[in-house]
Amino acid sequence: MDDTLTHVSAGRKLKDLTAKVLVGAAFGLAVIPLVSVLWMVVKNGLARFDLDFFTHSMRNIGPFDAHGGAYHAILGTLQQVALAALISIPIALLTAIYLVEYGEGGRLARSISFFVDVMTGIPSIVAGLFILAFWVLGLGMSFSGFAGALALSILMMPVVVRSAEEMLRLVPNELREASLALGVPKWRTIVKIVLPTAFTGIVTGVMLAVARVAGETAPLMLTVFFTDSINNSAFSGAQMGLPLFVFDQAGKPNPTAIDRAWTGALTLILIVMLLNLGARLIAWWRRPATSR
Amino acid sequence: MTTSQTETLDHGPAGGDLPEGKDASRTGRIGDRVFRLASSGSGVLLLAIMAAIAVFLVIQALPALRANTAPFLTEKIWNPNAVPPRFGIAALAFGTVVSSLIALVIATPVAVAVALFISHYAPRRLAATLGYVVDLLAAVPSVVYGLWGAVFLVPLIMDPASWLNRNLAFLPIFNGQPVSSGKSIFTASVVLAIMILPIIAAISREVFLQVPKANEEAALALGATRWEMVRMAVLPFGRPGVISASMLGLGRALGETIAVALIVSASFEIDWNVMMPGGNSIAANIANTFQEAGATGRGALIASGLVLFVITLVVNMAARAVIARRKEYARAGA
Secondary structure, three states, X not given: OHHHHHOOOHHHHHHHHHHHHHHHHHHHHHHHHHHHHHHHHHHHHHHHOOHHHHHOXXXXXXXXXXXXXXXXXXXXXXXXXXXXXXXXXXXXXXXHHHHHHHHOOXXXXXXXXXXXXXXXXXXXXXXXXXXXXXXXXXXXXXXOHHHHHHHHHHHHHHHHHHHHHHHHHHOOHHHHHHHHHOOOOHHHHHHHHHHHHHHHHHHHXXXXXXXXXXXXXXXXXXXXXXXXXXXXXXXXXXXXOHHHXXXXXXXXXXXXXXXXXXXXXXXXXXXXXXXXXXXXXXXXHOOOOOOO | OHHHHHHHHHHHHHOOOOHHXXXXXXXXXXXXXXXXXXXXXXXXXXXXXXHHHHHHHHHHHHHHHHHOOOOOOOOOOEEOOOOOOEEOOHHHHHHHHHXXXXXXXXXXXXXXXXXXXXXXXXXXXXXXXXXXXXXXXXXXXXXXXXXXXXXXXXXXXXXXXXXXHHHOOOOHHHOOOOOOOOOEHHHHHHHHHHHHXXXXXXXXXXXXXXXXXXXXXXXXXXXXXXXXXXXXXXXXXXXXXXXXXXXXXXHHHHHOOHHXXXXXXXXXXXXXXXXXXXXXXXXXXXXXXXXXXXXXXXXXXXXXXXXXXXXXXXXXXXXXXXXXXXXXXXXXXX
């Protein structure tokens, strides 16, 4: 009796084992490129990971010269990403608040929600083309770091809306009701009760969004243009960005440029991964006690 | 509904004869109105941006399209800076769609297996960490994938490519002269597959984790092995989720720019042999030719971007529609 209940035929056992091995192998297969990319970037990036790289621009560096650095590109990226965050976070946060606190599944809320999803799928190059068509060609503004920030903020907004919305929905309704029952106006309830409760979750989402746009190359290419010189102002004239620097150097045939590209890639990955890890750490550190 | 409740609540303290109470309620109401206006305004702004994207791309593309002397949809040559300008989307659209579809074919089975591994095979305590490792794949910037693909993968892929070429030559896509360089659509597809794998895996994982425990336990109680349980309970439940996940991945692959631009050796032909050097995509072409583009050239690139926008929009909306149907079904079942 025991035997008939627990007996599994050899063929079924074999299938089960095969599935197990294949599924495990697939995971291994997926990790190979990650390890390979990180290994190549670290190995090749360390060659030029020196003080020169972080303190100099590419100005007056001939096509076959060895020196030069990415100071202008790093500076540009920091300014562009900060500006993009400044533009997109308030809009995205308010939209998320509308969806959760005011929308109530109405027609406007549903269409906003739908188009936020659609906006998440916009290719980054199309965001760049839009700013090119609207800001540069339409309004006659010049290529600038700010134009790049506008393009990045289009990519950032839907991501922040989605994550903030999710976090706001996690805030228990009892908190809102208790506050409203005490006669507190709705907007003060949102500002003083709902937002602080969801704060760490929102910060995590924002950091992940920043990490995503910091690595974007395509929209920058069409909006900030290329330059080899330092431009301290994001509001006038061409400015470089770090991803653009990597793309620019990688397209040049001489090995010194390829070295610079790898070091740029290493710097970029360090920035993006630190943002990512930081976001996860905050999420993990402040996770609710009831999490699975 | 909630608003009206709030208003009645606001009137509460105002009913008393305390002047402070009256003031507080009035600022509360003004504050509420301002806050509501600001938040709904932001939402409307997002809708306006979406509309503006379509409108401005059309406006800026029209002059170039009018100047074009070739049929835009069927012409393969991209020569918008010539006099008279001749350009068309055919070869670019072909490269975009083919490279993305090959990437999808490579990535989907692996991603589904990875999702299964994390949701149903890996030890519970490791699952979250392993999921994070796969998510890290998505955190690597595309320009880094492009650099890695151009320097590392292009030489590496020449050998397997010539193997496919020798042994599967009866298939038109693998038929052709032995490849002399890996700068082909196929190499771009492999990199695209790596880039979309984490998206497909993450969404599939979420769906697999939502499979009702009762279904799984019922299968196991009937004596199913783990694989039989997965096949009978998990996969059927997760199928719509996997379909929409791979469509979202497809949308991402279609729009990927820099990685493709760094790998393909830009050509403007429709060549079914994806192993041959060459290949191009709409997005990669924008990246490669933007700097030399004149006024008509920019307009032409914007027109090609408009086509890309429409393609990805359709793919994404279809994916969302599948997810939405799934949600209703899940609610009805629950």
